[in-house]
Amino acid sequence: MSPSSKRPPLDLTRLLPSGSIERVAAKYRVGEEPSEVEQWERFSPNERLAKLVEMRSRYMRWRYGTESGLERVLTVARKA
16 A cells, blocks of 8 residues: 555544443453453343444444445345
């Protein structure tokens, strides 16, 4: 990739929620950190799904500047 064709830096601010962010901190000894599975297990299946949908939606808005809906999915699927 030539220097003139470099992409501008990505704006990561759109990945963050527009409301306040809950600040959470925890200290663990090295090797005693909980696994990601253990961290997600504290949420109900519905909460996990809601968080996944929210993260995906934020990424889609940030990366593509759009919400992914059924119409967009069908359009992309037809082009593939």
